[in-house]
Amino acid sequence: MTTQIARRRGRPRRFDPDEGVAIAQRLFLAQGYDAVGVADLTEALGINPPSFYAAYGSKAELFKRTLNRYSETDGVPLMEILQPGRPAAEALSEVLKDAAKKYTANSGSGGCLAIEGTKCNDMDARTAALILTSAARNTIYRFIAATHPDVAELMADYMVTVMSGLSAAARQGYGSARVIQIAALAATALTGKLTDQQAENF
Structure with missing residues (x-):
């Protein structure tokens, strides 16, 4: 004779969509958008696929979130750094230094989520990343144009290119000190360019 013992059901863990976004951010940053599947996300979030789609709509929509x-918690705070009236070379150098630090802050998951997102295969996700990076470039451009309009386009392109390179270096496993040194070297070049331009205007 056997006796069946009914298992007590535990109360289901409440799922917090905002907490899920934070978890997804770590996954996307560590592995890249394309390498993270819905199965990986649902496992990390502790929910099933129907609950995932009900909460976020799609993987791309979650990526947008x-x-x-x-951009609010871990991105380079451009608006705080690029204050009107601040010397351009000083402010832009700080942007690069801050980017180098943030891109290498988490071992094994380096780089900029937005910049790396512009390389993914999913059109919706890539577009969302491009919108964010374009907005950042526009912010940098407007700041430079206020004092150095003749080189604003070139310097904005330079900043975006350097930041993309810093992100790539971090993704490849370059250490923080190494990436910061690269940023410092790039800052020296932009300082020289802005100084030369200022001298030409006198």
Whole structure:
């Protein structure tokens, strides 16, 4: 004779969509958008696929939310650094230094989520990343144009190119000190260019 013992059901863990965005951000940053599947996300979030789609709509929509969170919590604070009236070379150098630090802050998951997102295969996700990076470039351009209009286009392109390179270096596993040194070297070049331009205007 056997006796069946009914298992007590535990109360289901409440799922917090905002907490899920933070978890997804870490996954996307560590592995890259394309390498993270819905199965990986549902496992990390502790929910089933129907609950995932009900909460976020799609993987791309979740990525958009992670980009928004990333820009608010972990991205380079351009608006804080690029204050009107601040010397351009000083402010732009700080942007590069801050980028180098942030891109290498997490071992094994380096780089910029937005910049790396512009390389993914999913059109919706890539577009969302491009919108964010374009907005950042426009912010940098407007700041430079206020004092150095003749080179604003070139210097904005330079900043975006350097930041993309810093992100790539971090993704490849370059250490923080190494990436910061690269940023410092790039800052020296932009300082020289802005100084030469200022001298030409006198």
